[in-house]
Amino acid sequence: MAVWGLVVETTRSAGDRKHIEAEVPAHVHGSRAEALAELERRARSYSPEHPRNPRRRRLFRDGDGFLLVVDGVWQSFATRFTVAELLEDSAAPDEPVEQVEPVEEVEVVERAEEGKPVEWYADGVPVKPAWLGRDDLP
Numbered sequence: 001m002a003v004w005g006l007v008v009e010t011t012r013s014a015g016d017r018k019h020i021e022a023e024v025p026a027h028v029h030g031s032r033a034e035a036l037a038e039l040e041r042r043a044r045s046y047s048p049e050h051p052r053n054p055r056r057r058r059l060f061r062d063g064d065g066f067l068l069v070v071d072g073v074w075q076s077f078a079t080r081f082t083v084a085e086l087l088e089d090s091a092a093p094d095e096p097v098e099q100v101e102p103v104e105e106v107e108v109v110e111r112a113e114e115g116k117p118v119e120w121y122a123d124g125v126p127v128k129p130a131w132l133g134r135d136d137l138p
Contacts, residue, residue, distance in 0.1 A: 003086040004028045004035035010048055010079040035083045043081040
């Protein structure tokens, strides 16, 4: 059974200091489809550092992963989520790689919260984050 790395490449800083950093927050021991399902779950719930005041959030599916584009007041920031098979690791841990249970197909569920209808995915993640569009946040 293959080991898949969930790779997250995200925009850090802003302006002239804006750059991309990559990290591998988790590994999935299983099939590529299971790894993609876990990656999608993480991409949907990911809250990037920038922009501080998001205006629009778009999540795209792209081949082996996802692309999250968040528009701020002045600039857009991107985060790429990719599934990649682990072939070699010079600092492999002694304990087994984290195993993630597969996520079922995502479907939208309607719930009412504070008198307003809110769309939720079947895994409990809101379609639109509660903080998105709020005027009272810094």
